[in-house]
Amino acid sequence: MKIVVCIKQVPDTAEVKLDPKTNTLIRDGVPSIINPDDKAGIEVALRLKEQVGGTVTLVCMGPPQADVALREALAMGCDDAVLISGREFGGSDTLATSTIIAAGIKTLDYDVIITGRQAIDGDTAQVGPQIAEHLGIPQVSYAEELTADGDSLIVKRQFEDRYQKIRVKTPCLITALSEIAEPRYMTVGGTIDAYAKEIKVLGFEELKDKLNPEHIGLKGSPTNVVKSFTKQAKGAGEVLKDASADDAVKAIIAKMEEKHII
Numbered sequence: 644m645k646i647v648v649c650i651k652q653v654p655d656t657a658e659v660k661l662d663p664k665t666n667t668l669i670r671d672g673v674p675s676i677i678n679p680d681d682k683a684g685i686e687v688a689l690r691l692k693e694q695v696g697g698t699v700t701l702v703c704m705g706p707p708q709a710d711v712a713l714r715e716a717l718a719m720g721c722d723d724a725v726l727i728s729g730r731e732f733g734g735s736d737t738l739a740t741s742t743i744i745a746a747g748i749k750t751l752d753y754d755v756i757i758t759g760r761q762a763i764d765g766d767t768a769q770v771g772p773q774i775a776e777h778l779g780i781p782q783v784s785y786a787e788e789l790t791a792d793g794d795s796l797i798v799k800r801q802f803e804d805r806y807q808k809i810r811v812k813t814p815c816l817i818t819a820l821s822e823i824a825e826p827r828y829m830t831v832g833g834t835i836d837a838y839a840k841e842i843k844v845l846g847f848e849e850l851k852d853k854l855n856p857e858h859i860g861l862k863g864s865p866t867n868v869v870k871s872f873t874k875q876a877k878g879a880g881e882v883l884k885d886a887s888a889d890d891a892v893k894a895i896i897a898k899m900e901e902k903h904i905i
């Protein structure tokens with residue numbers, strides 16, 4: 644089974660700060676990690692490979708520094724890696740990003756594509772489903788379990804109050820929740836091998852016959868960010884310690900009326 648896993652390098656969000664003047668992310672000096680859902684996606688891909696054989700190929704769109712994320716995933720046991728990188732791709736929103744990633748994946752052989760459900764910096768959960776649409780293949784999102792069964796996958800799909808078990812034929816795309824598998828550690832041998840491997844870089848030149856320049860980068864992005872800001876810390880609030888339930892309800896309603904919430 645040929646498995647492609649899309650991984651995004653994201654800032655470790657606990658430490659992300661916004662520049663108060665430009666309202667953009669301060670990336671300098673902020674550590675980067677593999678997006679957590681994607682790391683779980685790598686693990687489940689490696690388990691699928693162990694179950695039925697095959698290869699695991701990583702795809703990441705990002706700046707040259709994203710090489711580090713790909714090497715980390717190679718050290719976990721993935722076979723090869725593709726970095727999609729180019730100035731023409733800068734400023735892409737989710738639609739342009741998925742267009743570019745889908746173009747990159749078209750250069751590969753695949754039975755299954757695994758993406759994370761959601762990236763912790765963008766948080767839209769749009770890129771995986773959009774890639775499936777661009778490629779015209781079925782998709783199952785919110786996967787919490789994944790097993791291979793012949794030319795199909797059996798996916799347990801999470802809902803708030805229940806789950807669905809879905810059989811989907813390959814080729815298909817799965818978006819993985821971080822619960823799907825606990826990622827393994829890199830091995831020492833794996834780390835040495837990872838740095839001996841060559842990462843294939845695909846830029847605009849390599850993908851231009853699959854891309855319309857009007858659909859990529861900032862000008863190909865229909866999303867407009869009007870404003871971004873850091874949430875201000877709230878006051879401590881008021882604690883109604885010894886109030887009865889009825890008094891607490893009355894006090895909360897009075898406060899909401901005072902603030903014109905109700």
Ligand SMILES: Cc1cc2nc3c(=O)[nH]c(=O)nc-3n(C[C@H](O)[C@H](O)[C@H](O)COP(=O)(O)OP(=O)(O)OC[C@H]3O[C@@H](n4cnc5c(N)ncnc54)[C@H](O)[C@@H]3O)c2cc1C
Nearest residue numbers: 649704734736737740758759761762765766767768769770
């Ligand atoms: C107008 C606009 C301009 C932007 N400009 C920039 C910019 O200049 N530079 C910049 O870094 N970001 C930029 N962004 C953010 C960027 O578009 C998103 O981070 C990106 O499209 C992914 O969306 P997301 O983080 O919501 O991913 P989600 O949809 O939440 O991610 C779901 C899954 O898709 C896969 N995935 C997502 N992104 C990638 C990737 N890059 N490579 C491989 N797999 C991936 C992963 O498996 C991930 O778990 C911009 C966004 C907007 C709206």
